Amino acid sequence: MIEVEGLTKYYGPSRAIENVTFSVNRGEVLGFLGPNGSGKTTTMRILTCFMPATRGSVRVAGHDVFRNPLEVKKNIGYLPENVPLYTDMTVRGFLNFFAEIKGVEKGTRKARIDEVMANCGVEDVGDKLISKLSKGYRQRVGLAQALLNNPPVLILDEPTTGLDPRQIIEIRELIRRLSGEKTVILCTHILPEVEMLCGRVLIINEGTVVAEDTPENLTTGLQRSHRIHLQVEGPAAEVAASLEEVPGVLRVKQSSPPSSGPHSYDLEVDKSDEARKALARMIVNRGWGLLEMRTIDLSLEDVFVKLVTTENGG
Numbered sequence: 001m002i003e004v005e006g007l008t009k010y011y012g013p014s015r016a017i018e019n020v021t022f023s024v025n026r027g028e029v030l031g032f033l034g035p036n037g038s039g040k041t042t043t044m045r046i047l048t049c050f051m052p053a054t055r056g057s058v059r060v061a062g063h064d065v066f067r068n069p070l071e072v073k074k075n076i077g078y079l080p081e082n083v084p085l086y087t088d089m090t091v092r093g094f095l096n097f098f099a100e101i102k103g104v105e106k107g108t109r110k111a112r113i114d115e116v117m118a119n120c121g122v123e124d125v126g127d128k129l130i131s132k133l134s135k136g137y138r139q140r141v142g143l144a145q146a147l148l149n150n151p152p153v154l155i156l157d158e159p160t161t162g163l164d165p166r167q168i169i170e171i172r173e174l175i176r177r178l179s180g181e182k183t184v185i186l187c188t189h190i191l192p193e194v195e196m197l198c199g200r201v202l203i204i205n206e207g208t209v210v211a212e213d214t215p216e217n218l219t220t221g222l223q224r225s226h227r228i229h230l231q232v233e234g235p236a237a238e239v240a241a242s243l244e245e246v247p248g249v250l251r252v253k254q255s256s257p258p259s260s261g262p263h264s265y266d267l268e269v270d271k272s273d274e275a276r277k278a279l280a281r282m283i284v285n286r287g288w289g290l291l292e293m294r295t296i297d298l299s300l301e302d303v304f305v306k307l308v309t310t311e312n313g314g
Contacts, residue, residue: 001026001153001183002047007056009042016042017207020056026152029175029184031198033191035308039207040187041081044155047185048078061152074103077151081158081187083142087131091122091141094130095148102149112148120144121170135162143171154178157187172197191301201300203307210307218303226269227296228276233262233289243267246282248275262291
């Protein structure tokens with residue numbers, strides 16, 4: 001559905017992106033991640049025909065972005081981070097105006113507007129001026145506009161910015177319902193959101209793609225050791241020293257000691273299961289109480305920080 005090959009953009013002598021290549025299949029939700037200034041916005045602007053590339057190719061729904069930009073725009077619903085709205089119009093008037101621009105047939109226009117307003121949770125403010133709406137409502141009006149002509153591709157840049165927790169859940173549910181039906185590129189700084197919604201993740205840094213895979217494969221591939229959380233009832237200093245002596249344990253960190261009761265420890269161990277077995281056996285043999293043992297998985301946030309820091313030479 002989306003094919004990007006060797007995409008490069010220079011602003012004068014300054015490189016914004018270099019040789020960016022990726023594809024997004026029909027019905028897939030791709031998380032597009034990167035720190036500020038990484039090239040995300042430039043890439044999105046080229047995909048949505050807002051600016052030309054220096055070189056490279058992009059095809060959306062079979063149409064070349066540079067040769068057939070009007071056809072590409074018909075197939076894309078775009079929600080930029082800073083939603084451009086006509087604040088002196090009512091919500092319904094604004095959506096009606098854009099539905100006409102996007103070619104929604106007059107006979108079905110009202111029904112389509114009602115549908116997207118209901119899906120985006122703005123039906124209760126249809127007659128209000130956009131200037132009177134909160135940032136969260138404006139964000140949802142922008143999303144409704146992106147959905148008006150029922151495009152097969154959605155590009156959403158920070159779609160939950162400014163929403164309250166309930167509204168965030170509603171928009172996430174909407175994106176989840178759209179997956180499978182529409183191809184979605186989701187740009188967001190909220191990494192748990194990516195883990196919840198995206199089947200695949202692309203990370204860009206300093207204008208180049210540094211990782212592309214499923215969230216699970218990214219976390220597994222970068223995890224060279226396991227992290228384990230323990231809660232043990234026993235003399236803290238003696239427990240900590242004994243934990244460090246267990247084969248396979250690489251590092252032991254004791255949490256802030258409680259005034260009374262069991263102590264907690266965070267361990268880094270090698271990737272074999274032997275270390276966990278040895279830890280449990282040692283604690284039980286010493287007569288201490290093993291109250292908790294659980295693996296702490298590497299999060300997508302850990303992966304993101306690790307990749308960006310590595311690429312920056314940190």
